[in-house]
Amino acid sequence: MMAYDRSNLPDDVKLGSGWGSAGDPEWDGLTKRFRPVFARIREDAVKRELGRGLPHDEIGWLRETGFTAMRVPQEAGGLGVSLVNFFALLIDLSEADSNITQALRAHFGFVEHIRTEAPPARQARWFDRLLRGDVVGAGWSELGNAKQAAFSAELRQTAEGWRLNGSKFYTTGTLFSDWVHVGASDSEGNGVSVVVSRHAPGVEVLDDWNGMGQRLTASGTTHFRDVPVEDCEIVRERAPFGYSEAFFQLVHLATLAGIGRAAASDTASILRIRKRSYSNATTAMAPEDPQLLQVVGRVRAHAYAAGAIVHHAARALDKAAAIGNDQDPALIAEAEIEIWQAQSVVSQLIIDATASLFDALGASATLRDAGLDRYWRNARTISSHNPRVYKDRIIGDFAVNGRIPQGQWRIGQA
Template sequence: MNSSVDIKESREKVNSGLPFRALPLPDKQANVIKSDDEAIEIAEQLARKFSVDASTRDANGYLPIEELDDYSSSGLWGITVPKKYGGAGVSYATVAKVIRIIAEGDSSIAQITQNHIALTAHIFLDASESQKETLFDLVLKGYRFGNALSEKSSKNVAAFETKIKQDGNDYVIDGKKFYTTGALLAHIVPIVAVNGEGKLFIAFADRDSDGLTVLNDWSGIGQRTTASGTTLIEGVRVPAYRVIPVESFSRPTAAGAISQIVQAAIDAGIASAAIQDTIYFIRYNSRAWIDSGKEAASEDMLTINLLGDLVVKLHAAEALLERAGKAIDIAVSSPSEETVNEATIATSESKVLTTQVAIEATNKLFELAGARSALEEHNFDRHWRNARVHTLHDPIRWKFFHIGNYYLNGVHAPRHPWN
């Protein structure tokens, strides 16, 4: 191939509807990050790199295969591995900041990390000591966990129909999953399934396992290159040492809050990217409105006022993210009904505000930047599409209820992955 056009046209695209092959396993040891500061510095470097072609990937549906390799080999996928097992064990405030920064560069790439982080937490909370040593070692080597959690046709998100049964030294799993973010490009696909008694398990299946088929059929209007489509599970065998019973929601743990803070951080990153594009476009492309009496759009008093309002809301959302991360740190180190509920409520508060500012900022971009910003060549609608689709996770109408019910009536929020 002799031109960049040829190279772009040859890239794998999302939504072909076809089965997608398993990618090669990492051929070299990933970087092992040692501190919170190092994690943030690397995230900033990668986000700048990811942002360059983020719009092109969205517009053309290119899968971020090379970008994910850079991301997981950077060590950022291993920052929550506890120090006892060789990781940095960073603060969850740092985790939220890292994901927000990555999402600012490309929110689809940031979302692909979400389940990996949540599953790494489940290893810490639910796995045996030998399982922790084995699975954390893979994480630090640069292996990516996808997910096969949600099901499209069940009566609610927690009504799992995928079945698991023990057969000698293996478990055998059958089912069908959707919204399997990360599975397409993962090295290992953790499958959530229930046994005959309704007990929940996570089985860490190799991506190339017989009977495991990941379809490239994600057709969402936003977060397009997350490839969050279908996973078929037909007699997939997983060795018992890779199967973990899920116990972390039957006792006070921060599992739900950990999953949720990553979602909130992604929305904050989308809002930040939209606001940055709004500022740049107003400065260099927009015209002042005729009634303002100004020569430049950046001098328009009403535009300045509304932009300032967005920035304040974004900074407030970021502050709540940091606060939630610190509450999770306390719940992880000292789990109790009280500390876990405090982490859950704080994270819910951050999710409310990041959702609101993401939707508002991605909408206001067009209002403030003007008609020129709506031209297809800018692809600014990707910010709104990404915000609209991603904020459908875990609706904030229920966050308001649980927050209010706690402060008014002292009722603790329920514990599950969506809260």
């Protein structure tokens, strides 16, 4: 069989990105709307990282474009973006700056909570706020001696009305938000969720996150001291939406896939213009060195595979979420299994890719001003959330014994 001859292709032929697309008719419109702001965000990503410049302005740009409200249903005035395209856009945003995706993770989870759990009056109130650009942070995780099934943060009725007291850690994105969605215990020890204004008296948000990665996510401490709570913002029923655990984990995986794409693109760009080479290299010019090209190809292939896996898992989650308020537990469990399987592979793909890129670029790539170390640090930090070692066991238990995941996890003392 004769090989296909590409010799007649014009010299200026342009191919696609090679990352693939979401494969949906609405995708072109979404990318036309949002990719210019993603490009603007990426321009100063290294400068922000080196100077610890928190992305207040950048999140503001996303508000202005409607990005933060893209999952608000069309009948409520929003874009009603499908979960498949939503996660594809998160990959693109993460390629620009993964800090911002993680900073908005709690916000997007709150949007899903309102879509699926809120009664009509509450939906109308919150859709209006979201469409005007309001952002919601979170206060759920606690340090100290809190039990797994309870919160030390307390909601109490006083003569002046409801008041919230307590401290939270991992309040990711709250520093950039207008509202905070908080988990607490009532006077009888029952779990409740409340929403309070981020600017209410008694709310103190600290930028004390000192993790090695995702340094600009404002993932530190928030204190609540006698914070007033409106009765209409207290939810005593189940606070998380049915597919919340799978949703939040898939946000992490989309973030990792975007980190991989950014690392692959930067590695290729740097090698393309590199002049220095070793005397024992296979070619005089580094961009033509087949060994270095192999490294770049492997980094890019890892990033591509991660994105493809996220896309496939998003389809499973979209199917589970489409049921609406009458969510099918079996479909949700099935989506969770797919996403736990994806977590095991995607995290390792990107950790490996972001570590091996230095093999193509040499010691100069380790200089702090290059900012390339942030890719591995960020990937390693994200992969430490919701530990994948437990997910491997859960997957194995399902495969061998048919045991379904137990559902929403909690952190604390047993």
